[in-house]
Amino acid sequence: MAKRLRQKDIAQLAGVSQATVSLVLNAAPATQARIPAETRERVEKVIRETGYVADPVARRMVKGLNRILGVFTYEPAFPSEQADFFTPFLFGIEEAAQALGYDLLLLTGAGTQRKIFAENVRLRLADGCVILGRKFDNTELARLVAGDFPFVAVGRRDDAGGPVPYVGGDYAPATSALVERARALGHRRIAYVGLNEGAESTIDRWYGFSRAIGDAELVASIFAVDRPPAETLDILVSAGASCVFFTELADAMRVEAVARERGLSVPGDLSIVVLGNHIRADEPGRRFTSFAIPREAMAKAATEMLVRRVENDAPVEQLLLPCEPVEGDTLGPLSPKTKKTR
Amino acid sequence: MAKRLRQKDIAQLAGVSQATVSLVLNAAPATQARIPAETRERVEKVIRETGYVADPVARRMVKGLNRILGVFTYEPAFPSEQADFFTPFLFGIEEAAQALGYDLLLLTGAGTQRKIFAENVRLRLADGCVILGRKFDNTELARLVAGDFPFVAVGRRDDAGGPVPYVGGDYAPATSALVERARALGHRRIAYVGLNEGAESTIDRWYGFSRAIGDAELVASIFAVDRPPAETLDILVSAGASCVFFTELADAMRVEAVARERGLSVPGDLSIVVLGNHIRADEPGRRFTSFAIPREAMAKAATEMLVRRVENDAPVEQLLLPCEPVEGDTLGPLSPKTKKTR
DNA sequence: TTATCTAGCTAATACGTATTAGCAAAAAGA
DNA sequence: TCTTTTTGCTAATACGTATTAGCTAGATAA
Known part of the structure; x- marks a missing residue:
């Protein structure tokens, strides 16, 4: 595998500094960034041609956002017996994420532990997280509520040291x-x-x-x-x-x-x-x-709620969607x- | 929320350096790390009492690969009519990713275009990509083959300017x-x-x-x-x-x-x-x-093949799995x- | 006593990005 | 012509961790 391209490499190809590449990438208002159009276009061209994408890990190190939403499921998302449970939810999540310009990160790296805060769960790689499962771990929920990482639960949840943001069925x-x-x-x-x-x-x-x-x-x-x-x-x-x-x-x-x-x-x-x-x-x-049970709509609304929390630090919302007979x-x-x- | 504890903070509390905290945490063989038991225990005690956990994102920064696998589907994966087609594949992918410690990135940026190289598809967020679909775009396939980004196709594919790595059904x-x-x-x-x-x-x-x-x-x-x-x-x-x-x-x-x-x-x-x-x-x-059609097994094997390519720059493999009557x-x-x- | 070795650390630096103070050259104003 | 302002960047540094060369003090050997 070729080594992952860094901004330093893009900078070299475009004949500018790494800081300039970063400024161009983050599209600060031209008046603020003080990068003239000609320079900006030159850098953008290199980015386009190389397919460079900023390393999400590095961005998260400096508190940047990646337009990635985590999806954590307390049970495997796609096992044969569970397929019918999660599929409609995932459809709703994907639909909303797509419309809002977010990619979805399924947090499978934890292996079979199925704990949000298990050692290898890189929750922070995502800008925020939608959490699904038949049964939640209330200790983890409390930890999320106490923390500053944006999340939304699919399904109503009782308070866990504070109100839990959720979209559920009524x-x-x-x-x-x-x-x-x-x-x-x-x-x-x-x-x-x-x-x-x-x-x-x-x-x-x-x-x-x-x-x-x-x-x-x-x-x-x-x-x-x-x-x-x-x-x-x-x-x-x-x-x-x-x-x-x-x-x-x-x-x-x-x-x-x-x-x-x-x-x-x-x-x-x-x-x-x-x-x-x-x-x-x-x-x-x-x-x-x-x-x-309006599964798709629940998941879609939860995803939209999450984005509101990520982008606007929106206050905790709790929504119950009607269930038609x-x-x-x-x-x-x-x-x-x-x-x-x- | 209390500010996230860093190793620097732990070091201060334990009266050692940050490097020592890291060495203790990573439990290198005692002979190698040269940290005596007394020091180690003192550090471990502080870790235990504070509940410190290393930041997985920072850890990933120094390790290079992000352990993220992209999943690209030429058709949307989750609308009801397609769910039956993709679910067994996704199960296989999830299973393998979980076992190998990789997260899965669903590339929603493709939207309705369903092109790998569409403008909003951030392929390089992932270390590599599994590609699924009934029908592939051969131009894109050729571009992938010519490029340096690791990918594996699910399903046999003819050469596209070079051999395509795949796992298919025989x-x-x-x-x-x-x-x-x-x-x-x-x-x-x-x-x-x-x-x-x-x-x-x-x-x-x-x-x-x-x-x-x-x-x-x-x-x-x-x-x-x-x-x-x-x-x-x-x-x-x-x-x-x-x-x-x-x-x-x-x-x-x-x-x-x-x-x-x-x-x-x-x-x-x-x-x-x-x-x-x-x-x-x-x-x-x-x-x-x-x-x-061994869909799960195909997808699982494709994911494993991809990880071999990502981690070891493995040569192109092409595998056909038997289809039992x-x-x-x-x-x-x-x-x-x-x-x-x- | 002097020279050499070893244990126990730590300072420095890498990873890739975002941010900002500040430099230098050019442009504008007096 | 001289002074001030503006433009176009860049050097430096932060983020939190892992790694390693190297320092220092103590122990050991001659």
């Missing part, structure tokens, strides 16, 4: 709306399957559910995920639930399949609602009544048979 | 194997649907097909993609083809559907072979007899009825 009201819809359809024996604590997205769903349940009764709750579907269905049936809310699509799908095997009809005998949605519109299988076909009226037998 | 023998299998099953009237020129992957498939056809007859060839499936089927039927090879899965799927509508059985009346494979294992519909259920024996009526 899961609580979206959940409430689905609960209210179920109640409007006559459902009074309702169940909830999924975690109710831990990640903020989980807490929001439970909050929205609890707030909207009203005069309906929570006849069963399973604050867990990945339970054997048959067992889950047993609990739901023996509790006489007519409508069940799942936080995880995968759980809903498995239980729906078992219900079908047992001759239960969905939504005739049991309505199923998912507090989230299919990532892929063309996914096989049942279309569950749910709400749409998805009709699906798994929530239906309380049927007379269902009501009578329970 | 499509020709994989195609030949499928043709030989069809002949072994008795097929003698064979058809080919898809391009036979243009991209190297296309050329390799046609080459492998042509080489293996032997005493069988090419009774129909449609060197095009995206033809109306009914029209394609008409040509195949009137030519009396008993087995057809498609380069594009999408074309095969459409023709198979039309064949089914017409009461033709696959593979009973017409065998269909796809020279490639489903990207997603859980995709709906027919499982075609095909071969597996996928059984599927669309290729079957030449049936007596088929033979008799044609």
Whole structure:
């Protein structure tokens, strides 16, 4: 590999000093920089012809910005099983970065540690960082909040020694709306399957559910995920639930399949609602009544927020984007048979 | 935030020089560094108590290479329709980069132009670049080959003013194997649907097909993609083809559907072979007899090759990875009825 | 006692960039 | 013509780390 070109080399080719190259590159107002057009053009020509780009590391040493946005994911961004989780987010991030003239640096250099502040994570190489993951490390979050490095989280985050800048989905009201819809359809024996604590997205769903349940009764709750579907269905049936809310699509799908095997009809005998949605519109299988998570829009808005923080030292912003309902076909009226037998 | 601690500060607290702090931190063999245990422990204590961590950016300044790999895609990587194409490749790249301690720079500056040498593409931010896409720009490829910037293409590429470093799929023998299998099953009237020129992957498939056809007859060839499936089927039927090879899965799927509508059985009346494979294992519909494209492995190997070029100025390598056959259920024996009526 | 060797550091400098004080020559003003 | 101002740069230095030649004091050998 040819040695990386330095400004010193460009200076030599253009017949000026390194300081002049730097001044030209940084396009200070002509009146300020005091470089005449002829000199500037000569230097720009050399830069163009050589493809020279300033070393981002050196620039960051002297506190310069590189128009690079870091992307840190607590899980690998592209593994087969995760591909559908991160892809829409990455699309949103890339779209915004592109429009704003920023390149994206995926901080993979840390290896398998998956810690923002792991030894080899060169967070500072980027001007700022978008952070994604199902579950954040709150110690790291607090450290980021306490520090001066600009970042934005995708997904709502509780305060961590101070307010966390984020763009999330407004899961609580979206959940409430689905609960209210179920109640409007006559459902009074309702169940909830999924975690109710831990990640903020989980807490929001439970909050929205609890707030909207009203005069309906929570006849069963399973604050867990990945339970054997048959067992889950047993609990739901023996509790006489007519409508069940799942936080995880995968759980809903498995239980729906078992219900079908047992001759239960969905939504005739049991309505199923998912507090989230299919990532892929063309996914096989049942279309569950749910709400749409605006992943791309969240990530896009987070990226734009980050750039505001990088460029203007903008104050902390916290934004929740609405989640539109998805009709699906798994929530239906309380049927007379269902009501009578329970 | 407290000002970032430097080694100079640690040195002051420990009563040594900055150079000593660095030597302690880098744990050179004691015999080499000549720092006695007492001094070392005193410095380590200060480091521990202050939580000092060396600035990765400053470290990189003195080491030269930035350990950044560019990723350039000739098509946008993340819009929904392309995600399935690029995701497995990106997984392979990420995996390798992670293992090798490199960060990945997504070059968004290309925007809608999708040119490596477009004005806003800051190629030289990275130490080297992996290049992906269905179709490459040969002018740019030639420029890369002529230049000194390390790159590796994913997918076989013809020479461009010199050999192109690449990792591709070995499509020709994989195609030949499928043709030989069809002949072994008795097929003698064979058809080919898809391009036979243009991209190297296309050329390799046609080459492998042509080489293996032997005493069988090419009774129909449609060197095009995206033809109306009914029209394609008409040509195949009137030519009396008993087995057809498609380069594009999408074309095969459409023709198979039309064949089914017409009461033709696959593979009973017409065998269909796809020279490639489903990207997603859980995709709906027919499982075609095909071969597996080792996308992840290709990208992983390309990334590793690139790092060899970046770190060791390694010579041009060109690697083709084998494509394992996928059984599927669309290729079957030449049936007596088929033979008799044609 | 003198000469030589060794241990324990440190001063200096490299890395590539951005910034700024300041120099020298040319231009403008008196 | 002399003085002041302006223009067009450049030398010097900061950033935080890693590296190494070299200094000094103490220990060892003659």
